[in-house]
Amino acid sequence: MAHICDALIISCIDFRFQKYMQKWLEKNMAGKKYDFVGFAGASKDLGTIMKQLDISVRLHKIKQVVLIHHEDCGAYGKQSTPKRHAADLLKAQRTISAKYPNLSISLFYLHLDGKFETV
Numbered sequence: 715m716a717h718i719c720d721a722l723i724i725s726c727i728d729f730r731f732q733k734y735m736q737k738w739l740e741k742n743m744a745g746k747k748y749d750f751v752g753f754a755g756a757s758k759d760l761g762t763i764m765k766q767l768d769i770s771v772r773l774h775k776i777k778q779v780v781l782i783h784h785e786d787c788g789a790y791g792k793q794s795t796p797k798r799h800a801a802d803l804l805k806a807q808r809t810i811s812a813k814y815p816n817l818s819i820s821l822f823y824l825h826l827d828g829k830f831e832t833v
């Protein structure tokens with residue numbers, strides 16, 4: 715049976731941020747259905763993300779991708795700076811857009827205090 719959903723949410727595995735993401739999703743994705751995956755560093759390993767995205771597009775016909783990186787990310791270690799996260803998020807956006815030009819892509823940098831910053 716075909717089953718589709720609206721979006722794919724990609725975040726880091728870091729437990730400290732799950733409560734903030736749940737709250738954000740309840741508010742910003744209300745009434746929508748979504749796939750939700752967590753990888754250390756979110757889109758840091760872009761090859762892995764693209765494989766996951768391919769499946770989400772193929773099986774669930776998603777229209778939107780939400781990428782959430784966060785402050786103090788262990789997967790980045792000392793390189794976990796806002797600048798580096800923004801660069802990687804924008805690179806992911808370019809790569810995804812090139813392959814799936816119709817997907818809407820949202821990029822966020824999540825602060826330790828729970829604030830979502832648009833990238």
Ligand SMILES: [Zn+2]
Pocket residue numbers: 726727728754755756784786787788789
């Ligand atoms: Zn992390």
